[in-house]
Amino acid sequence: MKYLSSLFCLLVSIITYSQTTEKTKIYVIGVVHDSSPILNPQMLYGILDTIKPEILLQENDSQQITDYTKEIRPESNEQTATLLYLKKYPKTLNLPFEFEGRNQYRKNNGMVPTDNLTIKLMDSLYQKNALSSTNKIIYEKYINANKTLSDFAKTDIKTLNSLAFETVNRYRQSIQHHELPQISNSEDLFSRKFVTKPNGEKISYRDGYQLWCNFWDLRNNSMAINIIKKAYENKGKKIVVLTGVQHKYYIKELLEKYNDGNYVVIEYFN
Template identity: 70%
Template sequence: MKYLLSLLLLCPFKWGFSQSTGKTKLYLIGTVHQSSAILNPQMLFAILDSIRPDILLQENDSEQIATYFDDISPNSNEQNASLMYLKKYPGTLNLPFEFEGRNQYRKNNGMTPTDQLTIQLMDSLYQRKALSKANMEIYRRYITANKILFEFAKSDIKTMNGLAFEKENRQRQYIQHHELPAIVHSEGIFAQRLVTKPDGGRISYRDGYQLWCNFWDLRNNTMAINIIRKANEHKGKTIVVLTGVQHKYYLRELLARYQDGNYELIEYFK
């Protein structure tokens, strides 16, 4: 009798545990952050409403999520669509997956404003044909890659989540983060131009831009790990990850590479 009572008490627990340990469904939705003809909050809300996720993962850190309902940007696709969804489904969790303190981290380490200043100087040198022949070719390909993405920006959100855009975006991001550094390391002017960091220290365009390029890899890896962590914390749930479309290819590849068997990646746009 005692054994039977113990078995009866255990059964509901075992059933509940097995129900919560199924694979988490992960939808990776590439977005454009500002409302436009490509995507607006109503369109993104319709996507969310068709998936009915239990959890929204935002490209924000914990501090930004803490004030998510207080500081509302009228043109933000993710924020406004999410607020509509959370109002309709108030039990939904709204969680961060971003690198913690991303913006301040970049400022503190001199990655900004050296990122923009470096590109501006590079473009000026290119226009004046003041780069070496090899560097002129690298920057020419960078301009071409940007033009291709600009043409995609005239399409729609399904196209922006497709393989054709992914291929061109991967190439553009590779040039920006892994080939443009060859220019800053071989042209002396980038070592001579300096900016002042918040702590008063000085950093060259060359070093600041390289740090910024390194951070692209660190940030995407951190975001992928945070997504996996949330998938494991909420096993069996449906999660929508809202990320800038230029991150989607990288995160998808990392989530496939780090697959631990606890989640399933589902492509919404087919």
């Protein structure tokens, strides 16, 4: 009887603990990286101070976080707001969630500068009416999507974190990364223009741009997985993820897709 009583108490304790243990709270805040009328460091600091997270996740890799205070950039919304927040709450963890070595990875594989060069060439061909009729339609969709995003850029940070912006941004990003390659893959000129990678090898605009488009999916998936790992390692904590507004919709979708019940994603701007 004493054994059964002890076992009952243990089970009650376990159930009570599981019921009272809070899930990790994840706030995904879409930001513009540089100070502007839409968002400045003081505004972002105000958001952080309202939420009061115990952990900040930055769109940086581990090396960038190690060097976080070596080069102060006053116009950086994330860095300046973070340093203000850490000064007030020094026990806060400031951690990375970016794809490791993102910038060098893109350079090494020839994604940069073929990304910008390819779009510039597309635009040049479009302006000269030198694209096929099918490709012209695709590129005009891209132009119109960019114009819509430009209108959003004249609003405010709440609007840039709205479902309306996410819908337009998702559409625009889909065109840029999944439809524009149809142009570079079908127009012969993109296979005859090259850049030289750091190792001396040449890569065509066509191949470099396709790799860059593929990396969009790889990068966002990597970032989401890194966020989930941090959430698992810090159960029950309050986490703020600071990411560029163009990544927010993708990260939110992946966090929902991979959610195992250990965390909840909270929309700050609702």
